[in-house]
Amino acid sequence: MAQSIQAAIADLYSIADIPQPTVKQSVILLSELIGGYNLTCTEIVGLTSEAASNFLLRRGAILEPITDADKEPLAGYIYVNKTSGHIFVERSDFLVRRRFSVAHELGHYVLHFLPLIASGVFVDEYELVEITEALAPSSPEEDADDLPLGQVRISQQTECLPPLPPYEQMEREANEFAAELLMPVKVIRKLVTHYAADCPGDDLIWRLSSEMLVSRAAMRWRLRELHALPTLAAH
Amino acid sequence: MGLEFLRNNGAHRMRDDAQRPLLLDNDNERDEEPEEQNNLAYEQPAEDWHPIDVDSVAVSDDWDFCPRRFIDGKDLGRTVAWLQTEDGYPIPVRLSEIGAVVMWNNTGCLRREWYTVERVVSMIVDPFPWDEVESFAAALQEKGFRLLQCQKPRRGLTYDFQEMRKATQNRSLDEMMRLEKQALVHASATPVLVDGRLESRAGGFDELNTPVVGMIKGHYRDYLHDQGWRTYYRLRVGQRTPAFFLKQKNIEVVSWYLRMGGTQSDLPNWGVVRLEIPATFFEQKLGKDWSYINRLSRVICEYRCKDTSYLRASVSLYPIQRGEECLGALFTGADTIVQRFYNLTHL
Numbered sequence: 001m002a003q004s005i006q007a008a009i010a011d012l013y014s015i016a017d018i019p020q021p022t023v024k025q026s027v028i029l030l031s032e033l034i035g036g037y038n039l040t041c042t043e044i045v046g047l048t049s050e051a052a053s054n055f056l057l058r059r060g061a062i063l064e065p066i067t068d069a070d071k072e073p074l075a076g077y078i079y080v081n082k083t084s085g086h087i088f089v090e091r092s093d094f095l096v097r098r099r100f101s102v103a104h105e106l107g108h109y110v111l112h113f114l115p116l117i118a119s120g121v122f123v124d125e126y127e128l129v130e131i132t133e134a135l136a137p138s139s140p141e142e143d144a145d146d147l148p149l150g151q152v153r154i155s156q157q158t159e160c161l162p163p164l165p166p167y168e169q170m171e172r173e174a175n176e177f178a179a180e181l182l183m184p185v186k187v188i189r190k191l192v193t194h195y196a197a198d199c200p201g202d203d204l205i206w207r208l209s210s211e212m213l214v215s216r217a218a219m220r221w222r223l224r225e226l227h228a229l230p231t232l233a234a235h
Numbered sequence: 236m237g238l239e240f241l242r243n244n245g246a247h248r249m250r251d252d253a254q255r256p257l258l259l260d261n262d263n264e265r266d267e268e269p270e271e272q273n274n275l276a277y278e279q280p281a282e283d284w285h286p287i288d289v290d291s292v293a294v295s296d297d298w299d300f301c302p303r304r305f306i307d308g309k310d311l312g313r314t315v316a317w318l319q320t321e322d323g324y325p326i327p328v329r330l331s332e333i334g335a336v337v338m339w340n341n342t343g344c345l346r347r348e349w350y351t352v353e354r355v356v357s358m359i360v361d362p363f364p365w366d367e368v369e370s371f372a373a374a375l376q377e378k379g380f381r382l383l384q385c386q387k388p389r390r391g392l393t394y395d396f397q398e399m400r401k402a403t404q405n406r407s408l409d410e411m412m413r414l415e416k417q418a419l420v421h422a423s424a425t426p427v428l429v430d431g432r433l434e435s436r437a438g439g440f441d442e443l444n445t446p447v448v449g450m451i452k453g454h455y456r457d458y459l460h461d462q463g464w465r466t467y468y469r470l471r472v473g474q475r476t477p478a479f480f481l482k483q484k485n486i487e488v489v490s491w492y493l494r495m496g497g498t499q500s501d502l503p504n505w506g507v508v509r510l511e512i513p514a515t516f517f518e519q520k521l522g523k524d525w526s527y528i529n530r531l532s533r534v535i536c537e538y539r540c541k542d543t544s545y546l547r548a549s550v551s552l553y554p555i556q557r558g559e560e561c562l563g564a565l566f567t568g569a570d571t572i573v574q575r576f577y578n579l580t581h582l
Contacts, residue, residue: 027373031366043364089365095384098365198417201438206413210383213372 005177008110012036012181023190027213028182030099034106037114038084041102043091047074049134052088061086066132068153076101076135080113090137096215100178101135107177108133108152112170133174182214183222192228204230236367237374241328241580244363246318248582249327274480275460277489278525283477284466289493289532290473300446300527301534304348304422306429307558308335308415310407311566312355314400315573316582320362324392327400328358330380330576331407332566335414337422338558345557349421351414352565354572357383357406359399362392378579383410412436419447428535430555433511437485442513443520448531449488449511452550454504458490468503470494475532478525480514487514493532495539496549506549510535 013020016036021028034041044051053066056079066079075097077088087105089098113131133152152170164170191208199207202216209219223229236243275281294301312331319325334352338345356375360368360382372382385406388398412431416439419429426446429436433449440447458479459467466476471494478491488511497506510532521527540551548556576582 025373025376027369027376029369029373031369041366095361095363095365095368099369102365198420199413200416200420203413203416203438210381210410211376213369213382213384 005107005111005173005180008177009181009184012106012110021184021187023187023194026187026191026211028184030102030106030182033181034087034102037109039087039106039109040084041087041089043089043098045091047077047088047090048072049074049077049132052077052079052086055088056086068132072134073137074134075137076105076133078105078108078113078131078133080109080117080131082117085109085113093137094215096209096213096218099182099213100215100218103178103181104135104174105133106181107174108170111173111177112152112164116164179218179222179225183208183212183219185226187212188222188226188228192223196228196230236370238371238378238580240363240367240371240374241316241318241582244318244367246316246328246580246582248577249314249316272482273458275458275463277480278477278491281460281462284462285477286466286470286474287477287529288474289529289536292526292529292533294530294533294537298530298534300426300531302426302428302446302448302531302538303340304425304427305338305340305552305554305558306335306415306418306422306427307338307555307562308411308418308430309333309559309562309566310411311563311569312407313569313573314403315576316580317396320392322362322392324362324394325396325399326359326362327396327403328356329400329403329407330573331355331357331411332569332572333407333411333414334562334565335411335418336558336562336565337418338554338561339422340554345554347558347561349418350561350565351417352562353410353414354380354567355383355407355410356380356576357385357403357410359385359387359392359402361387380576383407409435415439428538428552428555430558432483433486433488433513434483437483440513442486442515444516445513446516447513448535450535450552450555451509451511452547454507454509467492467507470507472496472506473533473536475528478528481511488512489514489517489528491528491532493535495536508535508550 012033016033018029018032042055044055048071049066049069050071053069056062057065075090075093079086087102089101152164152167191211195204195207205216205219205223209216310331310333312329314327315330316328317325332352332354334350336350337348339348375382383406385403388402393399412435415429416436419427419436419439429447429449431449432451433447458481463476470476470492474494476492478489481488481490490509490511492507492509494507517523535552538552538554540548540553540556542548542556
């Protein structure tokens with residue numbers, strides 16, 4: 001189901017018509033990349049799927065409340081139908097966390113939902129198709145060493161469709177997408193080469209997270225994943 | 236949005252950046268070390284404390300542990316603008332040039348061995364929409380500035396502008412100290428003196444093998460017992476207090492006070508610095524060799540800045556003063572950079 005993450009991100013840049021990031025321009029313009037699709041992004045204080053549903057109802061984006069919407073606190077949420085998508089993030093989260101949540105939801109949209117919709121399986125123009133993904137809240141500490149986990153739901157009407165990948169796989173892919181999008185391997189490798197010798201201990205993580213406007217936790221995870229974490233920084 | 240972020244969020248220029256007292260100064264943010272983990276009787280028991288003369292200590296020119304490299308950092312900046320969150324909290328914007336330098340005393344010839352200089356903009360960003368801040372950070376990056384995200388004050392956002400400004404200033408100072416750590420990495424193979432505490436530079440050097448010494452000019456904490464203070468005030472030029480042990484968050488150090496200068500007409504504590512060396516190095520590498528502390532103190536007195544026109548001469552070392560001058564010369568200059576920032580951001 002999912003296309004390669006690298007290819008999906010290359011498509012994003014192509015569609016949004018913006019240049020790829022470089023070492024000197026390493027803050028990824030996520031909002032511009034989203035702009036390439038029919039996607040909106042909204043920040044809500046006290047985000048729940050019910051709050052997102054109410055927001056969309058008030059805006060007239062949907063006519064009925066989202067199926068299974070509830071009051072469970074969330075860090076991120078995406079609602080997708082055949083023509084558009086809406087990403088929500090918890091406003092009171094750290095800014096860097098909000099960016100990661102948006103990138104995570106965008107990952108689901110690009111890797112899992114868009115291919116499903118584009119496959120042409122929804123032949124009836126008026127058939128109601130709703131796909132949502134609810135991203136659980138993360139630790140309140142910016143430095144918390146965890147990655148978000150979510151839960152994909154597809155409306156009743158689509159259950160006869162070819163199955164999406166297992167939920168765990170989709171979550172892992174969305175996190176990998178977010179990490180690669182916000183911290184591209186090519187840029188990371190060059191920045192590590194540039195700073196690793198000079199930045200002892202956790203300073204490398206501090207430095208790179210500041211250069212790329214991401215959380216230290218996300219950067220630590222990324223460097224570990226790429227085996228680019230110098231020994232001292234692992235402590 | 237990009238560089239328009241500040242203007243679009245109603246930012247105002249700030250011209251007067253004089254320090255003002257906190258509106259609500261009821262918060263002690265300093266991290267105090269637990270006193271019971273410090274050991275003032277490290278070199279001498281309290282009742283035996285008395286000034287120790289280091290002026291007559293002989294130190295050969297080729298002493299292995301004589302500091303040859305000197306590290307200084309500089310944060311030259313000010314609050315240039317302020318804006319408000321949706322809830323009306325004031326958010327200061329600080330623009331700084333920060334840098335660090337390694338000065339090398341190569342057989343009497345002092346030269347700049349390594350340096351780094353950066354332009355940074357520090358502010359609390361969490362109250363603002365992520366996409367606007369992202370765009371602002373990217374646009375700043377394109378123009379050679381780095382956005383430093385500041386943590387909120389400990390009690391959260393506050394209407395006390397000075398407290399918010401302190402949080403912003405702390406962030407750029409913290410980044411400057413990280414540059415000093417980079418400098419330490421370049422200098423740590425040889426005996427090195429850092430202008431400031433070792434605590435904030437821990438990780439930048441090998442605690443066991445590096446003969447590193449931190450020199451602290453300001454005295455913000457009360458480490459001493461009564462006899463310690465009596466000894467402190469009896470110090471004459473070229474005398475030190477007995478050494479004591481301090482357990483800090485990131486490092487354990489051996490510390491002592493040294494009077495480098497000062498005359499009868501100055502404040503009684505003027506001319507006294509506090510020195511720190513890693514306890515691991517002192518205990519495991521040197522086996523608590525007290526003569527090391529005496530010799531080091533003597534050498535530091537020798538390095539004292541002799542330029543009487545320099546305001547802080549009696550608590551400064553000549554190589555550090557030179558380092559500061561070198562960095563100053565590498566900086567663009569506050570007025571120029573502030574004007575450039577206003578032009579870029581259309582403030």
